[in-house]
Amino acid sequence: MAETNTYIDQYKEDYDKNIDHLKQELSGLRTGRAQATLIENVQVEAYGAMTPINQLASLSVPDAKSIMIEPWDKTVLKDIEKALSYTNFGLSVTNTGDKLIASVPPMTEENRKDLLKIMGGKIEDTKIAIRQVRDKVKEAILKAEKDKDITEDDKYKYLTDLDNFTSDYNKKIDQTAEDKEKEIMTV
Numbered sequence: 001m002a003e004t005n006t007y008i009d010q011y012k013e014d015y016d017k018n019i020d021h022l023k024q025e026l027s028g029l030r031t032g033r034a035q036a037t038l039i040e041n042v043q044v045e046a047y048g049a050m051t052p053i054n055q056l057a058s059l060s061v062p063d064a065k066s067i068m069i070e071p072w073d074k075t076v077l078k079d080i081e082k083a084l085s086y087t088n089f090g091l092s093v094t095n096t097g098d099k100l101i102a103s104v105p106p107m108t109e110e111n112r113k114d115l116l117k118i119m120g121g122k123i124e125d126t127k128i129a130i131r132q133v134r135d136k137v138k139e140a141i142l143k144a145e146k147d148k149d150i151t152e153d154d155k156y157k158y159l160t161d162l163d164n165f166t167s168d169y170n171k172k173i174d175q176t177a178e179d180k181e182k183e184i185m186t187v
Contacts, residue, residue, distance in 0.1 A: 044083040069100040
């Protein structure tokens with residue numbers, strides 16, 4: 001078993017990175033509630049460079065339907081407003097002079113179904129990435145057997161352990177998807 005852990009441990013970080021990436025991607029999908037994560041990575045052209053909005057302003061959610069953006073430097077207020085107008089989130093942005101209030105429109109049933117399709121694509125991309133990592137580990141195990149570092153019996157045991165390990169990560173993906181689907185479909 002110690003040998004199996006060596007093969008899996010070499011790539012465990014890759015498994016975790018794929019799960020973390022999926023969670024980050026899904027956090028950017030709009031639900032019926034306002035969330036700062038919806039806009040935190042919107043790129044703003046400020047100071048001659050493209051910068052994520054969360055590096056230019058503090059983001060807060062004063063109520064379930066709006067996001068407040070307070071820039072640290074008031075000179076970038078118009079730049080942030082312009083960047084938000086280019087997003088396809090359907091936000092209605094109000095400039096109060098020292099901050100912006102982005103109102104999140106209510107979700108329609110059609111919007112929700114479209115989001116589920118987008119989410120399905122992200123889920124499938126993550127599962128493909130997990131399979132690619134699994135294939136790398138499998139190659140390492142097969143090479144070890146070919147090089148006589150492990151026995152044939154060990155190879156089968158390690159491959160079974162790998163399949164179980166990968167299956168656990170696929171369950172994590174499915175659970176993450178299920179949670180996000182409930183969030184999207186909640187009216």
